[in-house]
Amino acid sequence: MEDYYSVLGVARDASQEEIQDAYREKAKEYHPDISDHDDAEERFKRVKKAYETLSDGSNRRQYDRLGHRNYEQADKHGATGDGGPGGAGMGGFGGDFSGVGGFGGMEDVFDAFFGGGMGRGGRGRGVSRGRDLRTSTTIDLEDAYRGTETRVTYIRTTSCPECGGSGAASEDAVSTCPECSGSGQQRRIRNTPQGRVMTQRTCTRCRGEGRIVEESCEECGGEGRVDSRESVEVDIPPGVGDGQVVRIRGKGQAGERGGPSGDLHVEIRVRNRTDLARDGDDLLYEHEITFPRAVFGDTVEVPHFDGALNVEVPPGTRSGDTLRLRGKGMPRLRGHGSGDLHVKVQVVTPDPGELDGDALEALQQFSESTDHDFQPDQGLLDRFREKVLR
Ligand SMILES: [Zn+2]
Ligand SMILES: [Zn+2]
Incomplete structure (x- = not known):
């Protein structure tokens, strides 16, 4: 399996900015709605996963420490939650972590392996980053030309305002789990013919929470999170393409136990026009003229977002000839200038x-x-x- 750095095509010491740029580039290339690649969806997923991992400081450290294989495996076991590995969550990895002899070095082995996020008593409860959410919005071609701000409304799970995310009716209604003393993890050391083996698993009493809620919050039923209708302003850059995605940091699902929120991905849909067609950064327009006008030349009016354009059709224009108006197309999303406007002249044959x-x-x-x-x-x-x- 390709490691995340190669998936994004960045160096291992790439800055967050480089990672973000690389992601935008790749996401554009492989977005299933706009990509020509056969395996676009699969590749898009990998690019996204790589980005989610490397763009998040703690995820990236975890990834660098564990290496690609171990990280993916841990991730697959759900141990890293929704892309955000947390202390206790990592305990789910493998369930039985065995075969390492000698108890003395155990703590260190775990620390090296799990990034020291566990077994420190009290702090065993893991935070995890909230899931990314996806929504879409439709804009007119003119808005895509100028860039626009629009508001999207979506359902997001947030920390319960009543209990502040604890899920408990009151502060007194929470106690430290007596089974794991709040670590969320149960460890057992067994003697086997292969030597001493330590088993670690998520505490069954508190299910890794490290605490017991005696009386649940009425608002959220003890979940600590509630669904709410959110509205957010999306800044859409000039030149945005149909199917492109604007990412809004921190507007996705709320993280668990105070973890960071995920992101909101807003897919931009651009409405077609009947007169002006779009081809990438270029605009296409078709204009019909009579045969004599094609012979003698003419001035035709072409609709445009900055006001109608008067376009000279030179004498002797043949049907199907295209006139190019440089820089009158769509603005280039990243990079300079604009595409062109192509006016295709169709000479109409009259019905006698x-x-x-x-x-x-x-x-x-x-x-x-x-x-x-x-x-x-x-x-x-x-x-x-x-x-x-x-
Ligand atoms: Zn609540
Ligand atoms: Zn417990």
Whole structure:
């Protein structure tokens, strides 16, 4: 398995900024909604996991200490909670940590392995980072062009305001777990033919909490967390693409036992317009003109966010020719300048039945004078005569 640094393509000593930049870059590349890669979803998940781990100081230290394999394994066992390894949580790892002889060095082995987050009595209870949440918002292309601020509303689990997250009806309603003395962990040392083995598991009495709630908070039923409707302002940069994600730090699910909140990922949906189409940073517009105007040249009006543009169609323009207006496309999200606006000129062929007599006659004359093999169409002439006689 590729380690998280390689997943993001950064050095092991990369700064948080570099990690964030690398993540944005990769997330854009592999976002399942916009990526061409076959395995985009899988890769996107890996990129996200790598980012969640490396962007969080304590997770990253844990990762560096444990190494890729051990970290992933611990993570898989749910030991690191939602991406945030915590002291007691790590105890869940393997359940039976055995085979290390000699009791004296045990503490050190654990400390080396679990980052010293456990077995210190009292502080055994682990915090874990809250889960990331996902929501989406839809904006107009014009908003994507200018950048905008919009408000999204979503349901988020937060610390219960009544009990402050303790889950207890009052401070007196909590006592230290007598089974584990508050560490949340139960250890046992056994003598086996292989030597002394220490077993460690999450305390069954308090389920790793280290404390017992005698009377639960009525507001949250002892959970310590409640669902609430949240509203947050999202700053959307100019040039944002459909399906791109804006991340708002700390607006995800509340962490457990005072752990940091997760992030909110807001997926930006950009509404299509019927006139201006978007292709990456470029805008596309199609304009129909008559044949004579294509011959003699014309000025056409093209809609644009900064006010309609008058675009010169040069004489002799063929149907399908595209005029490029540099810098009139979408702003580039990161980087400078803007894309282009492409105006495709379509020359319309008139329906002879809809032309008046003069126009038909002129067209006939034009045809005769430019094409020596011209055979007048009898039906067309008949219709022409009908119109003239009428
Ligand atoms: Zn409560
Ligand atoms: Zn306990």
